[in-house]
Amino acid sequence: MIYPIFDSLKSSELSIHALEVISDGAIALHKAFHDDIRRPVYSATKSITSAAFALACDDGLITPGTPLCEYIESRYHHLMSSDFKKLPVSRFLTMTAGSYPFRPYGDNWLETVLTLDTDHSDKSFHYSNIPAYLVGVAVENAVGCELIRYLDKRLFSPLGISMPPCLTSPEGHFYGATGMELTVHELALFGQLCLDRGSFDGQQLISERSLTAALTPYVNTGSGDSYGYFFRVADDHFSVVGKWGQRCMVYPDKRLVIAYLSHEPDRSDELYQHFKAYADSITPPNKAR
Secondary structure, three states, rough: OOOOHHHHHHHHHEEEEEEEEEEOOEEEEEOOOOOOEEEOOOOHHHHHHHHHHHHHHHOOOOOOOOOOOHHHOHHHHHOOOHHHOOOOOHHHHOOOOOOOOOOOOOOOOHHHHHHOOOOOOOOOOOOOHHHHHHHHHHHHHHHHHOOHHHHHHHHEEEEEOOOOOEEEOOOOEEEEOOEEEOHHHHHHHHHHHHHHHOOOOEEEOOHHHHHHHHHHOOEEEOOOOOEOOEEEOOOOOOOEEEEEOOOOOOOOOHHHHEEEOOOOOOHHHHHHHHHHHHHHHOHHHHOOO
16 A cells, blocks of 8 residues: 555545545555544445345346336325336436436325425436435335335445445435435445455355446436435446545546545535545555565
């Protein structure tokens, strides 16, 4: 690890709570500058929702091409527009289901969201918490139990992670967009699982096919990268991203995972650029002398 990341951050007056680097499957660096505890990871929750969707696909309970409305309770169907009823789950996974407000609101989020005047013919990228919330609802209904318990059984427990805190909507559905808390090690473990195409400790937790679909770049975000199924995808890496500097960066060719937690409301992109430079300084294992 030749790049002086800590000096770089200090000289830029940027700070992080914790950092973990996994190189070629082994923890190369773990550093907590404050308490090594679970912290809010905000929109990194979306990538966990993507994993839940992948697991439900593996179980044959849902598909990207099926209309999302089929997984919403029937009592809400009269609120849906004809255009909404045609939208496949994939349009929500890629944030291409129309321009929604940033977050759901009201006493019943489903009622509010389904009555919004949204142009669903717009297939460009529009970042919002609402599509991830709707996917969380759909997957929860598809699996037939609380989604956090499904994730605990199928993902967290096999990874050795105790069930993390999460948020639910006013009507009681898993909020698939934000609200989860993880340690930096737990975030890094999730990144390593994605790097290993769903395999962990000899078990295939998520099929390689489903993870490949999640990590495929489908739409340009307009911010220098692309979007998969709730993953940010760049040329040489993909990321799990939450606001204010929560991120797990995965470099497949380098067999490298970099996870960090921070609180930089105004400088999170600058923080990301520092860690990109850090990753650029690391030699892939097969090129190491």
